[in-house]
Amino acid sequence: MSRLRFLLAAVPFALATTCTPAVQRPRAGAAASAPLPSWNDGAAKAAIERFVANVTTLGGPGYVPAAERIAVFDDDGTLWAEQPVTFQLQFAVDRVRALAPRHPEWRKQEPFDRLLADSTKSFLASGGPAVAAAVAAHAGTTTDSFAVVVRDWLRTARDAKTGRPYSDLVYIPMLELLDYLRASGFKTYIISGDGVEFVRSLADSVCGIPPEQVIGSQGKLRFESRDGKPALVKLPEVQLLDDGPGKPAAIQALIGRRPLAAFGNSDGDRELLEWTWAGTGARLALLVHHTDAAREWAYDRDSPIGRLDKALDEASRAGWTVVDMKQDWKQVFPVR
């Protein structure tokens, strides 16, 4: 992921549940007899199945009790698409536009002025200031109100290229992988650089991951009384950035167990995979490599979003599993 996305995590996002219809899966119900139906036979699929067999075979050398089976997933570019900009970044752009009428001062204020002059690209290119602007735009909102905003956006927003809701840009093979791990006794977590409350909205409805198993960046919250009732109000300050080396630290602080399996797609997931891989016993460290320009996007070492460079080299040295999306996946997105 880009530095921009990393920083944007500062936007304090509220809990929300989407109302998107359930994603259409190919060969639903086949998971029990043949897991991972959208995966072609190959090294990646074999590595996943070998790992699962290893930790779940009672009496085997790699057996791990179910309570200790933790699997952690990055989100953008690992569970769902992140090009040309991440969902959260697009949400921030849309929100600044929506709130602009209430803030006439933004027309003369960097970097809002760029965005409001219809130069989204220039706004995003401003990096830190764009982030600060997006954060500032929601300061003072209660978490309950913000939840409604996120839910409404997810229900109505459409990806510019495909015209589909963002919940349709999820990777079917990764949903199958989540199902397969859960059916094998794993507790599945999302470990995201995005704001935790934004991610929860998709995690629960699309990926079957409950709010308490989503770890993300956190904005500071202030507890106060509003209309005689306690409220949590978003502040324009960062509490925790959950990216890069922050991912293992957040796992230690919030889960307290080292994961057995970690899934990512960029240099921002490198330390997450290193930490997981360095544990004793059977481990799985897997990178999704975006190689499919026809069905999705092809990018790695030079991409401003989802850069995969050092982690790709390390995968090769360490023996991590690398998924070649073009070769390994029969299908990428759900069919409607």
Add this chain to the structure above:
Amino acid sequence: MSRLRFLLAAVPFALATTCTPAVQRPRAGAAASAPLPSWNDGAAKAAIERFVANVTTLGGPGYVPAAERIAVFDDDGTLWAEQPVTFQLQFAVDRVRALAPRHPEWRKQEPFDRLLADSTKSFLASGGPAVAAAVAAHAGTTTDSFAVVVRDWLRTARDAKTGRPYSDLVYIPMLELLDYLRASGFKTYIISGDGVEFVRSLADSVCGIPPEQVIGSQGKLRFESRDGKPALVKLPEVQLLDDGPGKPAAIQALIGRRPLAAFGNSDGDRELLEWTWAGTGARLALLVHHTDAAREWAYDRDSPIGRLDKALDEASRAGWTVVDMKQDWKQVFPVR
């Protein structure tokens, strides 16, 4: 809890599991037919049973699906004793003494000098400096090494008054309450002002609460390479203070659901109970009032540790449940 304990949460504590034997419970196995056997019949027990029946009765007006049944417990003074000092504070004192031989400079350095001159009381009275000292004492230690230190301390340390291990100072009625809620489909969490990794050590072995359901204060961690392996190293800085208004904020950030039930014993739990109580539908907000000088300690409005003053007034105004330890509990501690 005292301000001191609050601040001491800065000590970054590592994950550990204790080796203490299982706590001896009265009338084990009776929970299914008659929950809460160590509770006398009275308003507190009735309020708990009424609340549980309310949220678990399918088709009833208060029914809540199991996935949303979250119950949160403060630890010191709510699940286990906190007098004359909290376990974590005693641990800090013991550790500074144990590490002193490696730090000859401490003999002339405030506030270590007070402690090493055998004036624990004076050391603790120094407040902030005592905390800073305790934090500094463990900076640079890896979380893995620290886990061993905590585990060893819990195995060997004894409460000065009773001579019993700290795991014996847990409240039997509260363990029954945890069991009862879990049997009723609740997910039970600890929400502690103490360092999260210290609390986990007791939470798992004594209270049946897994590491990922312990929320506590967090010290900052640095991800680095040690002997060619990734390590998380404790820094002498605070990441998150989970006390007072920080408790609801931490729940929102880490669980993402408002609890149905909250249990505390001091003014540090006031906002936690307010936040829980303000939700829609059936709620339970309960304070443990330490009224039993014979079997435990009697303290409330004037205690430096576990002060219960404003929250006690609010309980009376709002209609929260207050447990009178002397009247409501047949038994306090486990019998060996």
